[in-house]
Amino acid sequence: MNINRFSTENLAPTEWHTDDQIKEIDMQLYFPSCYSHLAPVVNDISTLTNDVSKVGDGRLDAEGLKTLAGLFDKAANLTDGDTAKGLRLRSDAIRNGYSTKIIEELNLLNDALSFVGGNISSWYGKHVGGFATCFATCTNVELTQTCDSVLWCKDMLHDYIAGINSRLSMLEIPKYVACDLVFMSGEGASHPKHIAYFLPEDEGFKCSPIKKTHYFSNVHCAQINKISAELLSEFSKHDYYGIDIVTLGALGVLGHEYGHFITLPETNFRIVSQNDRWSSIMYQEIAADVFGFLILAEVWGPMKGFPLEQSCTYYLGELLRYANRGFGRFPDSDGMLFQLNYLLHFSALEISKDYTKIRITDPELVVAAMRSLARCIIESLLKNDIKLLRDFELNFGVKSGLTEQLSPFLAQLGKKGVPSLSYQTQGI
Numbered sequence: 001m002n003i004n005r006f007s008t009e010n011l012a013p014t015e016w017h018t019d020d021q022i023k024e025i026d027m028q029l030y031f032p033s034c035y036s037h038l039a040p041v042v043n044d045i046s047t048l049t050n051d052v053s054k055v056g057d058g059r060l061d062a063e064g065l066k067t068l069a070g071l072f073d074k075a076a077n078l079t080d081g082d083t084a085k086g087l088r089l090r091s092d093a094i095r096n097g098y099s100t101k102i103i104e105e106l107n108l109l110n111d112a113l114s115f116v117g118g119n120i121s122s123w124y125g126k127h128v129g130g131f132a133t134c135f136a137t138c139t140n141v142e143l144t145q146t147c148d149s150v151l152w153c154k155d156m157l158h159d160y161i162a163g164i165n166s167r168l169s170m171l172e173i174p175k176y177v178a179c180d181l182v183f184m185s186g187e188g189a190s191h192p193k194h195i196a197y198f199l200p201e202d203e204g205f206k207c208s209p210i211k212k213t214h215y216f217s218n219v220h221c222a223q224i225n226k227i228s229a230e231l232l233s234e235f236s237k238h239d240y241y242g243i244d245i246v247t248l249g250a251l252g253v254l255g256h257e258y259g260h261f262i263t264l265p266e267t268n269f270r271i272v273s274q275n276d277r278w279s280s281i282m283y284q285e286i287a288a289d290v291f292g293f294l295i296l297a298e299v300w301g302p303m304k305g306f307p308l309e310q311s312c313t314y315y316l317g318e319l320l321r322y323a324n325r326g327f328g329r330f331p332d333s334d335g336m337l338f339q340l341n342y343l344l345h346f347s348a349l350e351i352s353k354d355y356t357k358i359r360i361t362d363p364e365l366v367v368a369a370m371r372s373l374a375r376c377i378i379e380s381l382l383k384n385d386i387k388l389l390r391d392f393e394l395n396f397g398v399k400s401g402l403t404e405q406l407s408p409f410l411a412q413l414g415k416k417g418v419p420s421l422s423y424q425t426q427g428i
């Protein structure tokens with residue numbers, strides 16, 4: 001089946017691409033050898049969650065959750081220290097639900113290997129609700145420290161955001177932990193792959209006073225090096241040569257996370273969501289991308305020695321990777337297409353005459369255009385102005401005339417399947 005993923009006809013934002021449209025790219029996950037004795041338990045967890053995610057509604061029922069909790073206990077008995085404590089606390093949460101006490105205790109742990117499992121939230125647009133998933137991560141201490149270090153200069157960030165609009169404020173963001181994924185099973189191992197989970201919200205506990213973002217550095221870097229790099233090399237003359245993509249990727253996602261927490265006093269996303277939920281999510285992702293890019297390019301990049309050109313190349317790679325997923329299946333991708341149209345319209349990006357290449361005309365122009373887009377977002381999304389949001393979407397969204405003009409370039413992108421990672425796990 002060869003469906004044009006860049007068609008604006010019959011957009012039904014419900015399902016992800018079918019397996020025959022996906023071009024799988026192998027990625028190795030390395031389960032730590034010092035925990036190899038957990039292999040039988042981890043394999044049982046994998047079988048349980050994989051089987052459930054393929055049948056019925058894809059959710060663990062009460063019996064399945066009890067089995068998963070029992071397997072977490074079994075793993076706890078085979079480990080010690082904070083890793084064992086973490087497994088026991090999570091098994092308690094799977095059985096009885098989260099309590100603030102469990103979350104507080106989990107937050108104090110320094111567990112070398114961390115397991116998360118249950119019915120975990122997926123992409124908005126792919127499915128509604130949580131699905132059987134289990135994953136394990138090892139914290140990347142150095143990268144987490146690098147991310148923490150940019151947060152020490154909060155005043156600088158606040159001044160920068162106030163420079164865009166003095167009424168903007170930044171809410172407290174969740175703790176950000178950079179880690180490497182070492183095991184994934186169930187729905188989380190299907191397509192497309194997640195690069196971050198928001199806990200305990202994605203586990204179904206929405207009102208926790210303590211929130212943590214688990215950013216999967218190794219998965220994001222594999223997506224950058226195996227997918228974005230390919231797109232850049234095929235469709236542009238830009239590349240990642242000499243760029244520390246591990247740090248830039250972690251800071252880029254952290255910036256995006258910050259972008260989600262920048263608001264005006266009157267901002268109320270529910271007003272926009274009630275009118276059109278898909279569009280609301282898309283605009284919230286655009287806001288996060290735009291503010292995140294500006295923070296990376298103008299605050300943290302200079303602080304950490306990343307020239308503006310590098311931040312722009314990173315951004316263009318991400319833009320191509322998300323836009324390449326097509327229309328109507330993923331709000332982040334529709335949001336990236338919007339940004340692509342905007343940047344092309346204001347000449348910050350340029351497409352070659354034969355529609356085969358895209359280039360950054362001038363990094364300073366990218367910043368100027370993104371500042372301009374930030375102002376559009378402030379006037380529309382952050383002020384709950386539905387009419388203005390509709391107007392912007394007509395001008396720059398997937399169904400706009402600009403998308404029509406871009407179609408020969410999109411046709412080039414669409415000649416290939418949608419690349420997506422496929423996990424191969426070593427060590428269990």
Ligand SMILES: [Zn+2]
Pocket residue numbers: 256260285288
């Ligand atoms: Zn986001």
